[in-house]
Amino acid sequence: MKNFRFKHIIWDWNGTMLDDVFLCCDIMNNILHRRNRQPITLSHYRDIFTFPVREYYKNVGLPLDNGNFEKLSVEFIDEYESRKNYCNLYPGVKETLEYFSSLGISQSVLSAYSQHTLVEIIEHFGLSRYFQRINGLDNIYAAGKIDNGRKWIKELGLKKGEVLLIGDSVHDYEVAEEIGAASVLISAGHQAETKLIKVTQNVYPSMNSFLLELQNLKNY
Ligand SMILES: [Mg+2]
Structure with missing residues (x-):
């Protein structure tokens, strides 16, 4: 070459x-559902996802104070780990x-x-x-x-x-x-x-x- x-x-x-894009969007929607919030679409997810991930959670509209960010991170990663092998x-x-x-x-x-x-x-x-x-x-x-x-x-x-x-x-x-x-x-x-x-x-x-x-x- x-x-x-x-x-x-x-x-x-x-x-x-x-x-793992669909999986990450789906896990976020489960997090939102547990908080009685409206789901996000895949297209919206791809518009608001960013680094640091903390900023993305902010974009979703989730409160991050009082240890919430750490709790959300654990909640997210626990579900991610249990489902990641379904990704290609x-x-x-x-x-x-x-x-x-x-x-x-x-x-x-x-x-x-x-x-x-x-x-x-x-x-x-x-x-x-x-x-x-x-x-x-x-x-x-x-x-x-x-x-x-x-x-x-x-x-x-x-x-x-x-x-x-x-x-x-x-x-x-x-x-x-x-x-x-x-x-x-x-x-x-x-x-x-x-x-x-x-x-x-x-x-x-x-x-x-x-x-x-x-x-x-x-x-x-
Ligand atoms: Mg990447």
Whole structure:
């Protein structure tokens, strides 16, 4: 592959590789139902989901004071953990991982999901062998991943522009900018395309469309 300038790929997990968007919206609706509140639509969910997740809960209109945020986080993650195995990988994810791997390009995961469960679910899907490192958070509050990103890029020891980050959120774009990586966003995940194209032109509707572009070597 002559024109591919990247030496390492950093992947986001939720909404980029794992299709858990419907599940996350459904769990929120159960939380709202228990509080006698109106449900949100999937489309609205993709408009208001953001990082830090605390801000998303605020957007939903849930009170977060007096330990409510921590309680909501536990409530959310308990249901998520019991249902996550019903989620699938997005079409084209395995093929894209395999594609980079066949080119000898190393790959890793940088996620705001907690480390232990992240490692477990990646193993569940048989993808561990693709990753040099799996970087999650040490808690369930999904505040963001800039700090872990900074640490990881330092360890990788690669130059600016040698790393490509693949994600599904504005936060992924911000992390990439912060650590000097290029980025590609897939708009099939937790945030609507209308939000993503406000920060970057590198937005693809699906993993398969990105893979096709890679194979055609148009921009990479
Ligand atoms: Mg994501």
